Amino acid sequence: MIRKVATLAVLGAVAIGMTGCSNTEEPATAEGKGTIAVIAVDLASPYERVLVDAAEAEIEKAGYTATINAHKLDPDKENQLIDSAISNKVKAIILDPAGAEVSIAAVQKATDADIPVFVLNAEIAEQGIAKSQIVSNNAQGSLLGAEAWVEAMGGEGKYVELVGPPTDNNAKVRSDGYASIIDGYPGLEKVGEETANWLRGLAKEKMEGLIAANPDITGVISGNDEMALGAIEALTQAGMIDRVKVLAFDGSVDAVEAVKNGTLVATVLQPVLGVVEATVAQAVSYIETGETGVSEEKQSIDCMLITKENADKYVSAFVLDEN
16 A cells, blocks of 8 residues: 655755765765765766755755765665665665665665665565655656646557666556556557666667657657657657657656747656655654654655646746645
8 A cells, every 4th residue: 555645845945955965985074863875776867866965955954964876777786885885884775776676685685784774766566674665656647647648649649658667666657657548549559669768868769760660650658757858859850849749757857948848748747855855754753763653654745747837837946836
């Protein structure tokens, strides 16, 4: 069972205080209550950059030191970083996992060493090891996005899909969510699919191949912003961007600009700051009281849809002012 978490107030100190991360190997020198290790996916990703900056700000606000590292979806690197965190006797580990299955052993290793692990952004495929798992509500968000895209397509046309890595459960959940809406429209025909691992450059390359094989497409659905932006580059070079409707997922600054200029139909905004704030709060609570303060390990926070109609309310990276 996944418990829904109310969206948290994160427009203040977290958003304002986001700065560069700590050195990726050494903690900050300031005295504090101890160290919390943050292990992300890829610090070059705009989404992950906001995630780690927000985590560092929240951790330091609570009086702890943050260390920041990334595994780049490499399970071996993830294991090395977990080993390092154990050796350094950190108070807790906040982990964006390398994969739903492959990260289970790493989380178990830390837990066996009496270091609590708090998973965020993507889930692992086993409960009872991590103290909490907090994600965006990817199923709900994908429905929002698919409905907007179907409307833009007029319920008909040929389209292709760019998906994330098969090891990441988010990729499947979003793809399945899109399909649950699109499959209700027999006039929409999926003619191609490629895995682009959340990467803009790879997505551009894959999209070029999809265009060559299917020059008559009128739609693209993407599991994240970076892949959608790569698709837009390929479509623009092919002179097709004016007739192809593209859907994205994340809510990054670049994606919102694409929504504003009309090259994206919409992007689904992940509540990354809310996810981070809830994760750090539960980690700090567990360190200091032995309890996370919530009853469910798996929790989710609902996404929002950004279209031309509300893009002007996007006030900073991954923050939409609902007032």
